Amino acid sequence: MRKHLLYFSSLVTLASCSAAGETASSTRPNRTPVAYNTVVECTLYDGMTKTSAQLTTIGSGMEVQVMDTVDAYFVKAKVTKDGKPLTGYMYRTCFPQR
Structure with missing residues (x-):
């Protein structure tokens, strides 16, 4: 038994x-980046705090590669400015609701 x-x-x-x-x-x-267009002018930050440095400003309607949804407020994103790729964090409110 x-x-x-x-x-x-x-x-x-x-x-x-x-x-x-x-x-x-x-x-x-x-984990494949997904292209989104911004609905308002937004800022790409180097971190996820109020004191994070601003990397660049993205105008309304610009294409952004969203790499990951980090938390309830931020997404990890990649944009190209002057031929140079920049990776940072953006507020989720920059993109249309899905």
Whole structure:
């Protein structure tokens, strides 16, 4: 009886590990940048605080590559200014609601 219980618990453990691995890979977010156009003039910052330095200002209707949604207020974004790519953070309110 003890061997059967040990065998059964081993199978359950293995099944739960493989199921967890499948779940983690299927819910993994896509990290490919997505192009959005701004709806208002916004600023690209080097950080996510009120004291962060401003890297550049993006005009209304400009295309921005959104790389990641960082939190409830900011997205990580990449823009090109004078042929030079700049990566920083922008407020989510710069983009249309989806």
